[in-house]
Amino acid sequence: MAPTARASLASSNKPCMSSLSRRKQQRVRKQQTRRLLVVWLILLLASFALGTRAYWLQIASLQTSGGGKPSLPERARAQRTVPLPPYIPRRAIVDRRGSVLASDRVVYTLYAHPEMFPRLESLVDTSDDAGSDGGAALVDDAAAVADRIAPWLDNYTADELAERFRQQDTGIRVADNLTEDVARAIADARLSGIDLERTYARYYPQHDLAAGIVGYVQRDERSGQAGVEYAREELLSRQGDPLRVQQAGNGQLLPRSLPDNAVQFDDSRLQLTLDLRLQRAAREALRAQMEVFAAKRGTVIVMDVHTGALVALVSEPSFNPNRYFAHELEELQNWAIGDLFEPGSTFKPINVAIALEAGAIEPGTVVYDPGRVTIGGWPISNHDFYSRGGNGSINVAKVLQVSSNVGMIHIMQKLSPRQYYKALLNLGMEKPVGVDLLGETPGHIKSEFQFLNYPIEPATAAFGQGISLTSLKLAQLHATIANGGRLVTPHVARGLVNANGDLQKEFEFPSRRVFSEVTTRAVLKLMETVVTDGSGKPARIPGYRIAGKTGTAQKALNGYYTNARITSFVGIVPVEAPRYVVLAVVDEPTRGVIFGSTVAAPIVKSVMEVLLVLEGVPPSSDPTVELAD
Template sequence: MPLRLGNPARRINIGLAGMAVVLSLFAGRLVQLQGLDSKVFAAKAASLRVREEKLPARRGSITDVKGHEMAVTVEARQISADPAKIPPGERDAAATKLAGVLGVPKEGIAEKLAKTGTRYTLIARDVSLGTASRVMDLKIDGVAARPHYQRLYPGGDLAGGLIGFVGDDGDGLTGVEQSYDDLLAGKDGRQTIEIGGTGQRIPMTRSTRMEPVAGQDVRLTIDRDIQWAAQQAITRQVKAAGARSGSVIVMDVRTGQVIAMANAPEVDLGAWKALPPAGWANRAVSEVFEPGSTGKVVTAAAALQTGAVRPETVFEVKDKYRCADRLLGDAHPHPPEHLTFTGIIAESSNVGTIMAAERVTDQSLYGMLRAFGFGAKTGSGAYGEEAGLLPKRETWSGSQRCTIAFGQGVSVTALQMAGVYQTIANGGVRIPPRVVAGTVDGDHRFVPAPAPKQTRVVSARTAKDISAMLEAAVSAEGTGSLAAIDGYRVAGKTGTAQRYDEKCRGYCGYTATFVGFTPADAPRLVALAVVQAPENGHFGGEIAAPVFKEVMTFALKTRKIPPTGTTAPPVRMGTER
């Protein structure tokens, strides 16, 4: 059969039809992309191109009462990397170079660079500007340095428990850093920029920016120099006594401002991560203890204020006393003594204090304890403050009213107990202690903290009588003679209380305390020293009184408070048997 040539026209028509179908598909897709779904894809492209960045606010400083910086924020950098941009064969060399500049182990960096499943890994935070510059000079693809603020504490552990610290995210975790976090933190800003495929900003493209608002400064009532002296003194004594811990409080009698709040051991703010959370506490406000004989001033206040006794009232004091089902006694055995109420307080007689307390009602004693601040937080503004323990009057047992009278069966913090003596020193007017003097706003104006409410607890006469009794306690005949300061009249009280310890589930060990004020006839400063669980001795007069003397002497010189030049009037401690 003869061969017939194909019809070229038909082939062309078929080809054109096929091309028309393909082109129509492209056209339809183009219409979909540029017409129907254009806004969706444009928005998706913008989301890939537009980056929103946080502009961190500079955190405000924490200063002492004179403006010396105790917590400060400095500009730093965070070093990060995009592991996907570093070829596998170059990661080891990159880790070696980064480790050499940053001064950190190479293995940790190499492990982070091997995480190819992420586009971001943090290599180091809180890197100085100079070090960050050297990192960028390495010119490692994918490694970046982002602006960052670093929190520094120039004093190390100076007032560490009071100041507290911030976490890696910049939020305050403890101390003033946490209590005043909203003021200190400020408000972060935001900026939006457009970037290219390499991560670099596209020049001349749109951007929006909201500037950050810097945080306010917080000014403490603490005097840096007196704080340092207090920490040195209590640290030495805790070590010498083989004690578990200790605290010192120094307060301004007339204002209630806390001039020093020291602990031993103290929190090192530069190495807080190395401590367990229990080691972050500010013991001066969080550690509760039974005040022992330092609490006898409250019983004295109740007895004097009600008129049940006078300082010269004489009691026949034995060394043992039956109270309900318990036989209570003084610290040392002694024959019966005829002591005035002043002598009872000066010699710290438990039996004599119980006898005076029996002349007032339970309600009067309980009301006086409440008025002096027992069982309630002081409102100082210190983070982690505890309220202590004051059992309800209705729950007191027969013997409990006796033990409470001489400072056992109730618990307080060091700050609460210092506040009791501030009230006596201030003529019977209680001023709640405070640790923050005020803030400094964005215009560098100091805004003082609101003045605390003043409350009269006892009459001026009662306060004066108790002051005279406390001055006798620091005399050669009293238990606090080691707290005496040459040239100054000192009023104060020792305390040696049995210490409750959960480890032994009972009383084991002691709490040694001394608290007092000076000049006794025109009080300016009150100080308290407490030492927990000392092993080399345990009496407050031998363990805590020397700390009081050292710290108070330094504070008097620092504050330039001169002696009054007067002498203590004679007091009658006892009578002939």
């Protein structure tokens, strides 16, 4: 085709191609517009949703939602709030003068984590005979750490400590109850793998002086396990509801969230009736006699005869409540309230009171004492029958002065066995005395059938054998003689006091009458003659009128009496206005002349001398005048 013709054809096709291009562009623009509208619609819907959500979060959720569900802020606070048990220390225990017997103190528990101990790279030749390559070995530094810590610990040597470190990788509880000084010294050493945990523990500053009364607190459970710590648990251990505190994201507590009662202290303390000055004097007197006579154990009890308050209660041997876990179970028991014994002659004044109250005798009644009698086929004699024989016709005062067993049998035979038995029951011989301490044992008398049908039973009971009671029960019965006939309840807790010693809550203890005042006044005068003219002379104190009675009883084993003895002496002071009864019991003295007058009476005298001074009891007469032998 000629060039002119091709040019003409191209010219005719230009309008057609231009039209197609425009339509394509229009379609593209429409597609772009639709896409843009979709995007804008999506953005609009998203903006609406976000706005709605923001409105709900910022405004609507600030109020509690329906159905009682918590609002969002409440849920957020709940998520960062954790329970925290409040620290409420046990109340302190003090004596009647405010001296501290028990209190809480800050202590530390030492933990070791040997896997975190510093490790020393030591060049140790590890090659063997076969020619293997030697090299450097890592040696853990347990010995070095033990050497640094051991001087501060009492329960381990350095070698023992290092050996223990090698037995466990972490979490070794090394020591408890470390003082702040020791903990600070260990912390200053800055040893890796050594951890000190601060806590609180019960501390007994008097150690074993009053352990049998105070008791102890179990260190893990923080609960009283003996003595007053157990008996008054509800007052000493106070419980509080867990606190709700907030924490930051890293787990640290926010101080501003702590409530005002986060640490709860008050100045209330439990006050006892004990006087530590007298307690210490009684213990020294008892220990001295126990050493002289090589005795197994002993007790001294000082009781206010009008209230039953125990001013001193010593039981030896004792234990250290700070280290109660180092003692055997039997060492933790207070045998003065937990163990029974046959009182022997110290029970004779109680029998005289029973006979007087029943109208069976008068204070001047005379009985005949041949020195030995046979009751129900059993021979019974006085303790001095083989050296002195019988005492002949003697009155009630002489019966007590020479401690005549036969004389007492004749006195109690003036009652019927049934009268006698009922009188013993009326004294609560088979019941606990009700002391506010753990571990009390009730007394024991024979069954009614035995007592009424076997004459030997009331006969032996007449001189204090065949019946069993605790030392505390014996003191309670003699307090009845001293206070005019009321059976008071022995106790050691006075009440709650504040820091100034002001009484906030006083405990009450029951009492009941068992003898008339006429009867008890008569018995008291008879007991005074025992000290002035009888076996109780070693207990005399110039210028003071003292009533008393000695006791020396054989100990029974499996129903048979042995050569072992238990000695006792009870004193009441002053006779003209009795205030205190003092009882000393010494079990199984094995050396020297063994009688209540030689072993126990000197203890009572020493205790009463201190007691009279502490209480400011005026003399009954001119103190410069010695009592005549």
